[in-house]
Amino acid sequence: NLNKARLTAILEAHLATGSILSITEGNKRESLAFSLRRPKIRLGASVHHSRDIAGMNEILGLDPFYVQFNKNNIIYIILNSKATTRDILAVYIDAWMSRNVKEKGKKIDGKQMVEKLSKSGWNVDQRAIQTEGFTFTPHPHAD
Numbered sequence: 001n002l003n004k005a006r007l008t009a010i011l012e013a014h015l016a017t018g019s020i021l022s023i024t025e026g027n028k029r030e031s032l033a034f035s036l037r038r039p040k041i042r043l044g045a046s047v048h049h050s051r052d053i054a055g056m057n058e059i060l061g062l063d064p065f066y067v068q069f070n071k072n073n074i075i076y077i078i079l080n081s082k083a084t085t086r087d088i089l090a091v092y093i094d095a096w097m098s099r100n101v102k103e104k105g106k107k108i109d110g111k112q113m114v115e116k117l118s119k120s121g122w123n124v125d126q127r128a129i130q131t132e133g134f135t136f137t138p139h140p141h142a143d
Helices: 004-017 023-029 056-061 085-100 110-119
Strands: 041-043 066-071 074-080
Touching: 004 023, 004 085, 004 110, 041 085, 056 066, 066 085, 074 085, 085 110
Parallel strands: 041 074
Antiparallel strands: 066 074
16 A cells, blocks of 8 residues: 555655665555654645635635645645545655656656556555545536
8 A cells, every 4th residue: 555655665766766666665665654744745734735726715605636835845736525536646656746746858747657656556446645634526606
């Protein structure tokens, strides 16, 4: 299963070599270090964090699978309650790429990477990546 540490090891190796780590190699390279630092990517953040962003209610009303925004050098990802594990992995990979890869040509699309991981034997359908636990459910606006 893909937790953040294992996924980070896989993404770093893929950027360096162009290949996907095997499950055995990915498990070996996974960092087991615990960090007390605040995460730079907040996956499954509360809608509360977006309260000062203009137009956020309208954006959420469009029923996207996620909303991503930067605030104070942190990437916040608000997840729709309908988002699948594959959707969550893809948006996390996209956020990780935007945070860690400056060369545009080296960035890998999250959805494409999820497919590569799946074809390499990684389980991308069972959620192991931790979120903050918040989701949103859009409510239609009354006219």
